[in-house]
Amino acid sequence: MKFILGTKENMTEYFEEDGKVIPVTSLYAGPVTVSRIFRKEKDGYNAVQVDFASKKKEFRLKPEDTIDLKEGDTIDVSVFAPGDNLIVSSVSKGKGFQGVVKRHGFSGGPRTHGQKHSEREAGSIGGGLRTHVPRGMRMAGRMGGDRITQKNLKVVFVDKENNIMLVKGAIAGKRGSLVEIVSR
Secondary structure: OEEEEEEEEEEEEEEOOOOOEEEEEEEEEOOEEEEEEEOHHHHOOOEEEEEEOOEEEEEEOOOOOOOOOOOOOEEOHHHOOOOOEEEEEEEOOEEEEEOHHHHHOOOOOOOOOOOOOOOOOOOOOOOOOOOOOOOOOOOOEEEEOOEEEEEEEEEEEEEOOOOEEEEEOOOOOOOOOEEEEEEO
8 A cells, every 4th residue: 555645736737648638636745754653463453654744644554454664764756656546535625605506506496486586595494394494404504625535546647856746637625735645
């Protein structure tokens, strides 16, 4: 299992030798330092904790994975190669308080039939004999700021000197947000 932490830099295009254009996300990945190793015998599970820019993250390992690292080791972007399959996790952009049309895709009410200013309202939230709002009712509220995990992303290019990795497709989050990159 290969893993590293990085930050999202920007989105751009990558041109292959045959002229094919690939949309990519540029990630500044590593180097990270192994700060602690958790072992099943002592801690109850296998994991590796790494430091990146004053942030600590823990990557859990499967029981059959062997730990070839020791505390103080450095992991850089050179562990990845073009063509690797990735699982990338990050926090999406926060969008603040949003109504039901934007947050849940409601269509709103018609513009006719006596409606004057209520085209984007949610409509009725209760029903019949109930005197309370049902649990799970979709309403207006805060949107975004969720942890998003994307699977089956491909590494397109790795720049070992500048610690830059180009990953095919879009990755959630704003510029500078922390990104967890794992390859199995």
